[in-house]
Amino acid sequence: MTVLPASRPVAAPRRATAPWFVRLAFGWVALVLLVALTADLIAPHPYTAMSLANRLVPPFQNLAHPLGTDELGRDVLSRLVVSVRISLLIAFGATVISAVIGTVLGFLAAHFRGWVEQAVLTLADFQAAMPFLILALSVLAFFGNALWLLVGLMGLYGWERYARVARGLAISATAQGYAAAVAQLGATPSRVYLRHILPNIASTLIVSMTLVFPEVILVESGLSFLGLGVQPPMTSLGNMVGYGRDYITRAPWIMLSPALVIVFTTLAVSVVGDWLRDRLDPTLG
Amino acid sequence: MTAPALDLRAVARAYGGGRTLFGARPVVRAVDGVTLALPQGRTLGIVGESGSGKSTLGRLALGLETPDAGHVTAFGAPMPAPGTPAWRALRRRMQMVFQDPLGALDRRIPVADQVAEPLAIHGIGAPAERRARALDALAAVGLSAAQGGRYPHELSGGQRQRVVIARALITDPDVLVCDEPVSALDVSIQAQVVNLLIDLKAARGLAMVFISHDLRVVRQIADRVAVMYLGRIVEEGAAEAVLRDPRHPYTRALVSAAPAPGRHRRERVILSGEPPNPAARPAGCAFHPRCPVAVARCRSEAPALEPAPDGHATACHRVTPAAERAA
Numbered sequence: 114m115t116v117l118p119a120s121r122p123v124a125a126p127r128r129a130t131a132p133w134f135v136r137l138a139f140g141w142v143a144l145v146l147l148v149a150l151t152a153d154l155i156a157p158h159p160y161t162a163m164s165l166a167n168r169l170v171p172p173f174q175n176l177a178h179p180l181g182t183d184e185l186g187r188d189v190l191s192r193l194v195v196s197v198r199i200s201l202l203i204a205f206g207a208t209v210i211s212a213v214i215g216t217v218l219g220f221l222a223a224h225f226r227g228w229v230e231q232a233v234l235t236l237a238d239f240q241a242a243m244p245f246l247i248l249a250l251s252v253l254a255f256f257g258n259a260l261w262l263l264v265g266l267m268g269l270y271g272w273e274r275y276a277r278v279a280r281g282l283a284i285s286a287t288a289q290g291y292a293a294a295v296a297q298l299g300a301t302p303s304r305v306y307l308r309h310i311l312p313n314i315a316s317t318l319i320v321s322m323t324l325v326f327p328e329v330i331l332v333e334s335g336l337s338f339l340g341l342g343v344q345p346p347m348t349s350l351g352n353m354v355g356y357g358r359d360y361i362t363r364a365p366w367i368m369l370s371p372a373l374v375i376v377f378t379t380l381a382v383s384v385v386g387d388w389l390r391d392r393l394d395p396t397l398g
Numbered sequence: 399m400t401a402p403a404l405d406l407r408a409v410a411r412a413y414g415g416g417r418t419l420f421g422a423r424p425v426v427r428a429v430d431g432v433t434l435a436l437p438q439g440r441t442l443g444i445v446g447e448s449g450s451g452k453s454t455l456g457r458l459a460l461g462l463e464t465p466d467a468g469h470v471t472a473f474g475a476p477m478p479a480p481g482t483p484a485w486r487a488l489r490r491r492m493q494m495v496f497q498d499p500l501g502a503l504d505r506r507i508p509v510a511d512q513v514a515e516p517l518a519i520h521g522i523g524a525p526a527e528r529r530a531r532a533l534d535a536l537a538a539v540g541l542s543a544a545q546g547g548r549y550p551h552e553l554s555g556g557q558r559q560r561v562v563i564a565r566a567l568i569t570d571p572d573v574l575v576c577d578e579p580v581s582a583l584d585v586s587i588q589a590q591v592v593n594l595l596i597d598l599k600a601a602r603g604l605a606m607v608f609i610s611h612d613l614r615v616v617r618q619i620a621d622r623v624a625v626m627y628l629g630r631i632v633e634e635g636a637a638e639a640v641l642r643d644p645r646h647p648y649t650r651a652l653v654s655a656a657p658a659p660g661r662h663r664r665e666r667v668i669l670s671g672e673p674p675n676p677a678a679r680p681a682g683c684a685f686h687p688r689c690p691v692a693v694a695r696c697r698s699e700a701p702a703l704e705p706a707p708d709g710h711a712t713a714c715h716r717v718t719p720a721a722e723r724a725a
Contacts, residue, residue, distance in 0.1 A: 294502040297462060298565070299489030300519045302481075309504050394506075 131388060138384035145378055149198040156191040161346045163187055169364045183367045184360055192348050193370055199343055200350040200375075203264050204329045208322050210268025215275025216318060220306050222276065223283035233280070237273035245270055245332060246339075253341045263333070263342065270332060271325040275318060282314040316390040323386025327379030334375065350375050401474030403573045403605040404436040404459050409468035410629075411454055414677070424677035428454040430629035431468070433703075438572065441599060441606040443620030443637060445613060445652065449676050451629040452609045456575045459607055460492055461485060473572070490520050493566035497578040499558035503550040509561045510536060510546030516569045535564040539594060556587035560594065567598060575607045580615060592618055613656040617641050625649045628674045628684040631703055635710030645712045647689050683715065691716045 131139070148155065157177070164186035172181040172189070180189040222233040252266055283306070286292035291313070296305050334351020336342030338358075343349040345356075350371040357368030408431050415425040429451045436442050436459070444452050457463045458470060461477040470477040472492065478484035493516075496502040503512055514532035517523055523531065536546045539560040550558055559579060566574060576595065580588040592615055599606055599619075610616050616623055616637065623640045625633040625648065633646040644650045651667040671688040680687050686696040695715050705711040 290501045291504040294494075294496060294562075295504070295515065295519075297460070297489065297494055298516045298519055299486040300515075301486070304519065309507075312506050313504065 135384055135388045138381035138388075141377055141381040142385055145197055145201065145374075145381075148194055149201045152194045152198040156188075156194045158188040158191040160187065160191045160195040160348060162191075169360070171364070172366050172370075180370055181364070181366045183357065183364070189367060189370055192353060193350075193374065196348045196350045196353050196371055197374060199260075199347065200330055200333060201378075202260075203267055203333050203343075203349070204326055206264040207267030207270060207329045207333075208326045210265065211270055211272040211325060212275050212318060212322050214268065215272035216279045216311075218272070219276040219279025219281075220283055220310070222280045223287065224302055224306070230280070233276060237276050240269070240273040246335065249332070249336055250339070250341060253336070258341065258344060260343070260347075263336075267329050267333060270329055271321075274321055274325070278317055278321060279314060282317065283310050286310050286313065316393050319386055319393070320390050323383050326382050326386075327375075330375055330379060400438060401471075402435045403438045403473060404434075404607070405469075405471040406432060406434045406455075406459060407469045407471070408433055409455075409458050409465040409470060411451075411458055411463060411465050426676045427629050427679065428676065429458060429465075430679075432626075432629075432631055433468075434459075434624060434631070434634075436573070436605050436607060438605050439603045440621045441608055441619055443616035443623040444607065444609045444626060445611060445616055445623060446626035447611060447673070449628075449674065450626040451676070452611075452626055453577050454629075455626070456494075456577045456607055456609050460494055460573075460575050461488070462494075487520070490516070490569045491571050492573040492575070493569070493571040495559070495562055495566050495574065495576040495579045497582055499555065499562045499582070500550055502562050503558060505550050508547050508549060509541075509553065509558075510543070512550075513546070513561060513565045513568055516565060520569060522569070531568060532564075535568045536561070538567070538598070539564045554587075555583050556590055559583060559587075559591050563591075563594065563598070567602070567604075570602070571604070573605045573607070575609070577609045578611070579608075581610065581612065588615065595619060613641060613652060625652070628676055628679055630684065630713065631711075632685065632713045633711065634703065635708075639708070639710050643710075645710065645717045646685075646714045647691055647716070648685050683713075 130136075164182065166186065167175065167178065167182050168184060168186045170178050170182040170186075172179065174181070178188050178190070180193065182188055183192070218233045218236075222230040248269070249266055253262070256262055283292070286309075287296070287305075292305050292310050295309050296302075300308075330350065333342055333349060334354055337349055337352035338355030340355075343352045345352070353371040354368050354375070357364075357371070360367050409429060410427065410431050411429045412425050412427045414423045432451075432455060434442065434455075444455060446452050454463070458465050461470060461472065462480060464479060472488065478488060503509065510529070510532045513535050514528040517528040517531060518525075522528070533543050533546055536543070541557060541560055541564070545553065545557065550561070553561065559582075563579075579595070580591050583591060595606070595608075596619055598604065606619075608616060608619050620637040622635065623633075623637045624631045625640065625646065627648050633640060633644065633649045640649065641653055644653045647667070651669050654667045667690065669688045669690075674684065674688075680697075682698045683689070683692070683696040683701050686692040689696065693716065699715070701713045701715050703711050703713040
């Protein structure tokens with residue numbers, strides 16, 4: 114008699130622990146957040162302190178400057194720590210602002226239809242058609258660049274994607290599905306949108322956020338590179354890359370360390386977002 | 399005499415119309431001058447093929463849509479406009495069961511919480527009490543508390559439809575509109591759900607509008623039946639009478655097409671011609687292009703719904719009222 118292989122469990126229990134790379138990504142995001150929060154405490158030097166005697170020290174050569182120094186003898190590690198704080202502030206702030214604006218406008222369009230919807234869609238098309246850098250350049254050129262203005266401006270980046278996604282999903286939910294059923298039970302629109310539609314489309318919105326987040330960091334880098342983003346002596350990751358470019362052949366570490374932080378942070382956010390999306394969906398095992 | 403639970407007077411609802419980039423959009427008259435009354439505690443079956451306006455009529459009856467013409471009266475008062483506080487408050491007394499239970503449930507919320515939701519919406523009871531009442535409502539449709547903790551996708555189709563029914567009944571409504579509640583279910587489950595509805599109807603004195611294209615199911619559950627064709631009622635009467643002795647040629651074709659176990663096969667009425675297109679309603683009697691007994695008058699003059707003395711009403715020029723037949 115042949116022995117049948119042990120039957121596989123029919124429904125695998127929901128995974129209790131995340132895969133190793135997701136944990137690594139969580140660890141990286143946590144580390145970056147910790148660095149951003151405690152930047153003042155852990156930076157070994159003031160980020161503007163110059164030491165002309167120690168210009169362009171390579172990394173791992175001088176214990177006082179473990180990641181080396183830049184062309185003015187400023188400590189790269191200290192500047193990196195402060196840059197992480199500024200860049201995260203801009204990227205998180207802008208991502209949250211654009212997600213809120215976009216989702217609210219999308220819901221308004223879906224709920225009221227008619228001219229409200231037309232106005233929102235026209236604005237979204239306008240935003241999508243207009244190169245964001247040009248908008249940013251003109252705003253920053255006219256209004257100067259305070260940090261809050263930069264955050265607010267970057268908050269306009271990508272809102273049209275949330276608006277379209279939120280509008281489309283809300284309309285389809287209202288037209289035939291659970292949202293119509295709940296509205297038919299007598300629920301107020303705020304209940305329908307906040308308790309039912311928002312949790313159902315949150316996974317899509319979270320994925321959009323993890324896509325927009327790296328782009329915001331990159332746009333901020335681009336603006337800083339053009340001299341319109343974060344202004345010296347303040348520093349950000351993009352700002353460091355932009356100014357480090359001049360020394361890329363002689364002192365690549367000035368540019369490489371912030372560039373690596375950008376790459377790892379955006380990657381980690383994407384991995385975490387992807388995992389969260391699956392995790393938040395009860396229909397996926 | 400108490401006011402009927404629902405009273406529809408010459409209601410009409412059209413979709414489309416207006417102009418697009420490519421010319422005028424055709425106007426689809428989904429419901430065209432329908433008058434119906436649903437007495438409290440009775441069940442009205444509405445039958446007809448796809449596109450006959452059954453579902454639109456159900457939505458009009460519930461007040462989910464406003465008729466273009468005519469009036470809907472609920473419990474003796476005019477139906478409030480959709481979305482108003484009065485309309486929302488009225489939802490407590492009028493509920494709906496949908497064709498697709500998976501679509502009607504929020505897949506991210508355990509079903510017991512969804513069943514309790516109407517109580518929360520209408521501010522009935524404390525949270526703990528709502529939970530207890532939700533479990534009672536689930537028990538009344540034959541679902542256990544453990545099943546109440548599951549998500550909709552973890553239940554079978556019949557169980558989901560029971561959840562939808564439990565949610566519709568938790569506020570103790572007086573009117574339940576069932577829009578094709580069993581057509582998405584397996585035949586064996588259909589019987590369970592229909593029996594459940596019959597039991598609940600008897601136990602609670604519900605007035606029910608039961609929309610279906612399945613004559614067997616309608617015969618089982620309905621007291622009266624209205625047959626719709628292209629937005630109009632062509633025949634209306636007691637369920638047994640209409641289904642045993644159909645008078646309108648369309649109803650005859652429908653009834654002859656339904657399989658009946660244990661009965662010798664009667665002659666089938668096979669309809670010729672195109673299925674009806676609601677956007678291009680034929681002149682005169684809308685059924686005349688497919689009607690086996692149409693005469694010239696049918697092409698020009700639309701028949702009115704004429705009640706016979708026995709309360710069985712038919713809209714057909716070729717149907718002689720019972721009184722004339724006897725003579």
